[in-house]
Amino acid sequence: MRLPPLNPVLARELKQRMRGRLTWLVLTAYLGLLALILRVVMAGVARFSGAELGNPFASAAVGRSVFGWLLFFMLILVCFIVPGLTAAAISSERERRTLTSLQVTLLPARSIVLGKILASLSFVLLLVVASVPLLSVPFLVGGVSLGEMVRGVTMVLVAAVTIGCIGVAVSTSLRRTQAATVVTYGLTLFLVLGTLMVYGAQRAFDRSERMSSPAVLALNPFVATADVVRGRQGPFDGLPSPFSALQALLDSHTVQPDVAVASDQPGQLVAPDGPAPEPEAPARVKVAGLPFWAASLAMSGLLAAGAFALAVRRITLPTTRERAG
């Protein structure tokens, strides 16, 4: 018995996407690039630290560093691939003059938008799942917990969903795919670099005693990922990781242990003359009372939901103005 597709747009998009040669080309290129990065980083990190992989502490440090670099490049690839996949979602239908025929069916606008986003994200999911064997290398070398790996990959997927929703919203708002692609890449660039610049400007012009809020950084997928892949401190920490600088940036918002030390409860600070201080990690930074990663998830969720709602609104008929398509 043949079952109806849950979302006809998704089913059609997957059929069209998997039929083309581009899918396996992108997948092969993506995995090849990640494998190359893995090889280069492993060799480089081992040489930098002079570590021997037989030493459990050394191999743990190498594993952590390699994991960080892999995750970092996965984020970069998501930032490159997702805008390209989603910016054309609706605008290409307009350009091909197929959108109106789709809109006058019984599919609600939200199903069309959802189908488009899921089609793009399923491809990203394919890329992420395909890269799990590569991620398992640092996991096997050591130094990375399963929970940490899941958190890291989740943050990559959250970034993909957020950028995907933004891409589709832009695609519904602009007539031309070329313009939609440029704007989506621009907005992605803002999330990655723009938020850091805004934060930098805040800090540069903030004359108050209190440190500026890092709230704007919660929108940055790299900073959010840095916050969830801190792991535990060990004797071989200090090996190069692309997230180290971002983690240090976040830590600069917490009170350091020589002023106050962390209690057993994360986020609660106690005076130095309280219970016996332990050489623990400093308290984690918070945004609006939430741990940084949770604030980041909430803000990304809001951004994605807003973009989704905008996209649905833009293609809901009847409309007051005729839009070719």
Add this chain to the structure above:
Amino acid sequence: MTATAATDAPPADVAVRTVGLTKRYGDLYAIHDLDLAVPAGSVFGLIGPNGAGKTTTFAILASVLSPTSGRVEVAGCDPASDAAGVRRHLGYMPDVLGVYDDLRVDEYLEFFAAAYRLAPSGWPGLVDGLLELVGLEGKREAMVDSLSRGMKQRLALARALVHDPEVLVLDEPASGLDPRARVELRSLVTELGAMGKTVVVSSHILSEMEEMCTHVAIIEAGRVLASGTPGEIGERLAGSRTVVVRLAGGEERRFTVADETEQQALLGRLVAEGVPVLEFRQEGGGLEDLFLRVTEGKVQ
């Protein structure tokens, strides 16, 4: 101007009705106070020059565009408040052709069957039936990309028919087609009319409309200038109609009658009297002639 013959029709026999329909962009009226009544089961031609408001009217009927004011009813549903109801009863083919080139013909139709929430068990039969209707039965597994423009146009028509709508709105369905494809499409539209569908169609080719349409409305600058059957319009314009009778031996006689009833009575009388009638036709009254007479002096 209101087309009285059209608006006087009883509501039960009307598949599409617009009352005082207006669409305004700033100071520009795309359509202005448009009254239409499309009889159920008719092939209704909307005739007018470029910019007359045909496409805007169709977009409003198909729940694509909302009117500035006025009332619309398609198969008893209002597109503004019950778009889903209208979409269930209406098949819409926009003026510009757009198809998914990278799907197979059957996949294309199945996609729209899914989009209209039809049960998958009925898809194979539905696709077969539609392809046979539009003359593409041999192209079931061909890629859409490989079809000629005429075939794509027929496929688009099959797509508009996927959910077996009562009303079909076809905006310039023959535009850009070669003469053979035009003839094929015309006979297809006539066949749809014979199947009991209400077809609302627009075209620039008046001779084509004359062959297809049982009813027409002539619109210009967003207003209806005349509406009804071509005979009714001609009658209203002239107050009477001239009938040409060609007899055996080549002799031609002209009779003036007031309306269709008198025309029928005349034919009955000639046959009863044993007059050897070879041809019995109404003079003039062709759409081209009507269009020129109706729009005379009113073209901007």
